[in-house]
């Protein structure tokens with residue numbers, strides 16, 4: 831217990847020194863998203879950009895097979911429940927609507943999801 835807190839006291843001046851050094855670091859400009867990963871312009875695209883690019887690029891979205899709106903909704907719920915994406919219900923709805931329209935099975939372009947084998 832004590833050993834740990836003493837360690838923190840010793841570390842603090844080091845961290846402070848490091849953070850004042852960090853302030854002299856210049857900002858960098860990242861390259862634009864690759865052309866393939868650009869989201870189609872449509873209502874809701876900004877909500878998707880704000881909520882769906884924190885953990886991975888848009889490639890994950892645009893390269894999916896064309897699944898229907900209901901499956902996109904499931905995908906959004908998976909990002910929230912499994913991976914902990916902090917997305918409000920209202921935003922989740924706008925995102926699912928956008929994805930269903932722009933990347934749904936009706937949207938055309940891209941690969942079609944393979945038909946489920948009949949059992």
Ligand code: HEC
Nearest residue numbers: 881882883884885886890891894905906909913914915925
């Ligand atoms: C909290 C981090 C996080 C956020 C925010 C996030 N994702 Fe993901 N996403 C992941 C992780 C982790 C994976 C799995 C990566 C892997 O398997 O390599 C993933 C994978 C995916 C995949 C690939 C298919 C799959 O199910 O693995 C799709 C499509 C996807 N995300 C879409 C979205 C969409 C749409 C949003 C916005 C609603 C979003 N993601 C926001 C973490 C996130």
